[in-house]
Amino acid sequence: MYIKRGIIKELGKSLRRLSSAKRVAIITDKNLSRIYGAQVLNVLNSAGFETDVIAIEPGEKSKTLATLADVFEGLVKSRITRRDIIIALGGGVVGDLGGFAASSFLRGMPYVQVPTSLIAQVDSSIGGKVAVDLPQGKNLVGSFYHPEAVFIDPDFLDTLDAREFSNGMAEVIKYGCIKDRQLFEELTGFDKNELLNNIETIIFKCLSIKKKFVEEDETDQGARMMLNFGHTLGHAIEKYYHYAKYSHGEAVAVGMYRVTKNSEDMGLTEPGTSQRLKEVLSKYGLPYEMPAGNAAEIVEVIAMDKKNKGDSIDIVLLNSIGDGFIKNINKDEIPRFFL
Ligand SMILES: NC(=O)c1ccc[n+]([C@@H]2O[C@H](COP(=O)([O-])OP(=O)(O)OC[C@H]3O[C@@H](n4cnc5c(N)ncnc54)[C@H](O)[C@@H]3O)[C@@H](O)[C@H]2O)c1
Ligand SMILES: [Zn+2]
Secondary structure, three states, X not given: OEEOOOHHHHHHHHHHHHOOOOEEEEEEEHHHHHHHHHHHHHHHXXXXXXXXXXXXXXXXXXXXXXXXXXHHHHHHHXXXXXXXXXXXXXXXXXXXXXXXHHHHHHXXXXXXXXXXXXXXXXXXXXXXXXXXXXXXXXXEEEEEOXXXXXXXXXXXXXXOOHHHHHHXXXXXXXXXXXXXXXXXXXXXXXXXXXXXXXXXXXHHHHHHHHHHXXXXXOOOOOHHHHHHOOHHHHXXXXXXXXXXXXXXXXXXXXXXXXXXHHHHHOOOOOOOHHHHHHHHHHHOOOOOOOOOOOHHHHHXXXXXXXXXXXXEEEEEEXXXXXXXXXXXXEHHHHHHHHO
C-alpha cells in the first residue's frame, strides 16, 4: 500500500520493481481514460511496458457480467499472459470489476489497484473483495482476490466532483466514529485546505483501520462487521430508491446519524455524540435526516434483506466517538434502532 502525492508519475518504475511483465493491460473507465489516459500510458511506456487500455462506460451500471465479458475480450486482444500484469485504474466500479476480471482471467492474473475516487482510496481498493452486480442485487458474483500492490495518489482527487468527494468523506467519518477519535476531531476542526493538506495521513489512517479489521476477518465472518457502521440502514435507503437518489456515502451518512441518535436516546451511546456527528456530516455536504414520508417503508427493507436471516441481526453502535461496538438485536427491535 503506497500513499503519496504524485506517485502516479513513478508508476512505471514501481511496477518494474514488482514485475517482470512485458505487457500491461489497463482497465479503466472513459472519464479517467480521458483525463489521465495519456499520462499513465506515457509513464508505463517510458518504463518499457507495452500497453493496452480497456475503458468501460463510467458508473455502477457497468458493474455487470456483460461489461465483464467486454473486458475479457479486451484482455484476449491485448495478448497478455500470466507473466504480465493488469492495472485497475479508477473508482470502486473499475476496482471491483477489474479486480474480478484479474481474479479469473487465465485462472488469475497479477494485478495492481490504482484507486482514483476517495471511496476507492479509503475503502474499496483494499480488503480483497472484487465483484460484479446481477440484476437481482449488488456484488452477487465475485471473489476474494488481493492485488500485488495498491498505489494511492491523492492528486487524483483534484478532478473528482464535489458530490463524489462527499461520498468518500462519509466513509472517512465512519472510520473516525468506529475507531479513531483523533481523526474525528481533526475532521471537525479542518477547513477544506487543511483537509486536503492532510489527506495523505487521513487516507493512511482509514486504510490502517480497514486493514486491521480485514486481517482479523479476511472472509467476512465477524470482525469486519464493524466497518458496516451506518450501512445497515444505508443499504436499505440505497435499495429503496433503486440506487438512484442517494449516493452510497449519503445513505451511509443518514444511517450513521439515525442509529446513533436512537442509541443515544436509549442510553447506549454517550450523550452529545449524535449532535457532533450531525455537525461533521453537514460540514462535508452530507445529509443526516431520514427522507420524510418513506422512513417506515425504508426500515422494513432491513428485515427483508436476505443477508439478515434468522430472528436477530448484528448492528454497529457507538459507545462514544472513536469507539464502536457490535450489538445483536432481535428483529422486532429494528424500528427502535432505525426509525
Ligand atoms: N470492494 C470493496 O470492498 C468495496 C468497498 C466500497 C465500495 N465498493 C464499490 O465501489 C463502487 C463505488 O465506487 P465509486 O464511488 O468510486 O464509483 P465509480 O467507480 O463509479 O466512480 C464514481 C465516478 O467518479 C469518476 N471518477 C473516479 N475517479 C475520478 C477522478 N479522479 N477524477 C474524475 N472523475 C473520477 C468515475 O468515472 C465515476 O463517474 C460500488 O460499486 C461499490 O460497491 C467496493
Ligand atoms: Zn461503504
